[in-house]
Amino acid sequence: MKVLTIVIAAAAALLFSGYSGAGRPPQVGVVLNGLDNPYFVAMYQGVKDEAAQRDVPVSFKAPQSHSDLAGQTAEVRAILASKKDCYAISPIDPAHLVSTLRGVRQPVVFLDSPLDRATARKAGLRIATAIGSSDLGAGRLAGTEMVSLLHGTGQVALLGGFPTGNGALRLDGFQRAIAGTGVHVVARANAGYVRVKAEAEAAEMLHKHPQLAGFFAANDLMALGAADAVSAAGKTGEVAIVGMDGITEALDAIRSGEMSATVSQYPYVMGRMAVEACLAAARGAVLPSRVDAPVAVVTRANVAHASAMFPRPFQTYSDPFARLLRS
16 A cells, blocks of 8 residues: 655754653654545644654654545554654544554554543553544534524534544534524435535435525535535525635635635644644653644634634644643
């Protein structure tokens, strides 16, 4: 299998005197989700930029696609065999990596999709920290925005990724936000985070529910697929479309009116924080068990600002790892 392996910026000097690794900074092994998704490209860029800034040697691996569970498992095994000091992993599905990571003694930083800590303890896995957005909270923001867009009433459809995991939590948060309003879910399907699959599902939903007023998709690629279906039906501007992630294509679609909004996550920040977390762990710092990365609702009103700052957040946010490194 063709894999991505990039080794950047080997350091010559010891960053922290508290690190016991033979006169060198900690070596970090990173396994991301598939780089066919712009979301994880931004995460990769965040790791790369922070590692270059701090002269930290980082090895990257990623499967060919964000649905390639076997490929990601193979990449994790390969990076573990290279004996790094710290690992940062963004799992496609946290559960599928449990047996692979069983007994790993080096710190492991989970990105975007955290592993349940009870499961981790049973596996003998040391999770240094988990960094990611609150999927439930982000879904709530999306639901609140949809209620506003529809002025409190209307039929909506949901496009999820897989039956469990991050996407399911986002849909749950959305439904909690619209509960008690006049906005009601009339259709739901999983499209595996794939644009063309979401387009097909959305087209069928529009056919079955001609009064459909809105779509919420658990990621922007699926929201763009819904926008494609809405455009093909001649209803652009008539059906509200809210996505999640904040990728550049979604920001462009909001600017053009093809999408209404997205709940922007910042995987770039997650990537930078992962490097900071490994450095702090090497220094002997006690890391927070969970750190919420920033999220923000992007609409026509603020999309220009969000685009100008991309891939960085356009709002201030808290970074506890940076504080640990300054202490």
